Amino acid sequence: MNTKGIDALIIAKWCHNGYGRTLKHALICSSLLKYGFKYYQSPFYPNIARFEVGAIMPLEAIAINDLTAPLIKKPARKNELAERLQALYDSDDSQPSGEEVLNIIKQGFKRGQYLYVGMFNDKPIAAVGCFDDGQTDSRRLQYLTVHPQNKGRAIDAKFIKLVYDAEVKKGVRQFVPVDRDIHQIMSDYELIRVKD
Known part of the structure; x- marks a missing residue:
């Protein structure tokens, strides 16, 4: 497709x-x-x-390597981004707990890995981990989550496409989608390998 x-x-x-x-x-x-x-x-x-598509809204995919990154323009509290991301994962039955995922992500930050955050209306509504496992020009995508109110609106597909585009601009040529949903999206839209 x-x-x-x-x-x-x-x-x-x-x-x-x-x-x-x-x-x-x-x-x-x-x-x-x-x-x-x-x-x-x-x-x-x-x-x-x-x-x-439900994702006609101006969704942005922003790569961060720190949970204190200033993505929220007017935060109501100090650790609002981390709290919102944890709540996002906690609301997703297909993923481990928010605390567990964010601990994995924080360990990845120390090795130069990224978390892509889908921002809309100054709030995180999606996230996915982007990992470099040492394979040339390849990235592993794992821990995709989307806010419950945005499920069934193709936000996940739009978000993965934004992440794909950002990584391809950096020279990535192949993706390893770990989650079933990521694999389905990337297979259906032929995003696993960049076509020359």
């Missing part, structure tokens, strides 16, 4: 026949809906389906 599909908007056209929509359209729809794209059918143009 084309990675442009997770950037903002997809217009999918299909031909009608006497028996309804084509199989190709059905496959496109099921694939997009799986990642939380919202489907709109125009009553005026019945042969056009519009899919809008």
Whole structure:
């Protein structure tokens, strides 16, 4: 699938026949809906389906190597970023506890690893660890989490694409997605290896 599909908007056209929509359209729809794209059918143009991704909002993926990084412009308390990240992981049943994940991340910081934080409206709504395991031009992505209120809106796919773009600019050519969700996203959008 084309990675442009997770950037903002997809217009999918299909031909009608006497028996309804084509199989190709059905496959496109099921694939997009799986990642939380919202489907709109125009009553005026019945042969056009519009899919809008929940991540049209200005989501940023920012790499940090310190949990005291000044990502929150107006923090209400001293350790607000770390507290919010811990709460984010605590709310995610697919990940270890927030305390456990952040301890792993902090150990990684000492070895030059990064945590990418997805920021929206001055709040962290997503995060994923980015690890250099010593393999040339390769990064391991692990511990993906998304705020519960943003699940099912393709925020995870948009966020992973932002991380991918940032790392490719640094010269990374291959990714090792550890989490099942990361692997699914990167496989579906052909992001595991950079195509030359």
